[in-house]
Amino acid sequence: MFTALGKYILLLRLSFKKPEKFSVYWNEVMREMVSIGVGSLGIICIISVFIGAVATIQVAFQLASPLVPKSIAGSISRDSTILEFSPTISALVLAGRVGSSIASEIGTMRVTEQIDALEIMGVNAPGFLIAPKIIAGISMIxxxxxxxxxxxxxxxxxxxxxxxxxxxxxxxxxxxxxxDPIIVTVCAVKSVVYGFLITSICAYNGFYTEGGALEVGQSATQGVVYSCVMVLFADLMVSSLLL
Known part of the structure; x- marks a missing residue:
């Protein structure tokens, strides 16, 4: 476990070394922003509308009492949507959609020796492949x-x-x-943390893939599972610290 954590921290340090050419890295960041942001917009829109509708209906059902004002359902739906439903459920969905894509892309480059070729040419492979994905994740999510x-x-x-x-x-x-404006702050902090965890963990699993096509699939699966677990753990920690 500690070996894996050390490799993860080392990979992050290598990823954020000074780039050789800013313009190339900037183009990669823009490409990843489009991939993560625009590519995920459809599924986020669909689940958000339905989750908001279901949450409101269920809250209204549970508060069906003449002693409770109906407007309280709007307050509960608002707080639960901002604090939990939108950031956390969106992150879990994005872990499956974005995380698996990142892990499989980098894993395929590893097993086909494209990463080795980059390193032979003197390119900082973690910086070129991973840093743009992390920056795009914490920007677009x-x-x-x-x-x-x-x-x-x-x-x-x-x-x-x-x-x-x-x-x-x-x-x-x-x-x-x-x-209470604090719920917006909590939501913002959660979304940034989730973006970092999803992209970095899945990139780590893809970068250290060994074997062939089967291992690439396994790395993508592991990346999604680990990032989902860490998202839930971060949800607990951020909520405990800020609320």
Whole structure:
């Protein structure tokens, strides 16, 4: 375990060494931003709308009491969406979509000796392959989480219109009542941490792949599993520290 942690830290140090040519690295960062951000936008939009709608309906069902104002459902849906649903569920989905892609891409380059060729040419392979992915991850995943929050709250409003479980006016009132800015801070910190964990862990698993095509698949699977576990652990730690 400690050997793996040491290799992980060493790989991160090599990844963020001074680049040989900034323009090449900048192009790679832009390419990864498009791949992570635009490529993941569709699935994030779909799950966010449905999660927001389901959360609102379930909260309304659980608070079906004349003693509880209906608007409280909007407040609970808002806080749960911003604090937990949007950042964490989005990160778990992105671990499967983005993480597996990163691990398999780098793993394939390792087993086909493309990384060895880069190193022979004097290129810092970790910096060229991994750093742009990490930078793109911590840049684009927070933006995806912001979109997820907006669509999640919109999904709750749509659920109010369709099901009639809560009056839309009461839902909007609940969204505005008792808002605490700390939940936005927690959401932002979580999204940045998740972006770093997903990209770095999956890149690590791909970079140290040995064997052939079968091992590339195993590395991608391990990267997704490890990053999901670390996302849940980071969720606990960030929530405990900031709330």
């Amino acid at each position: 927070p933006l995806l989480v912001i979109i997820s929050v907006i669509l999640g709250l919109s999904g709750g409003y749509i659920a109010c219109l369709v099901t009639g479980s809560i009056a839309p006016v009461e839902y909007i009132t609940g969204l505005q009542d008792g808002f």
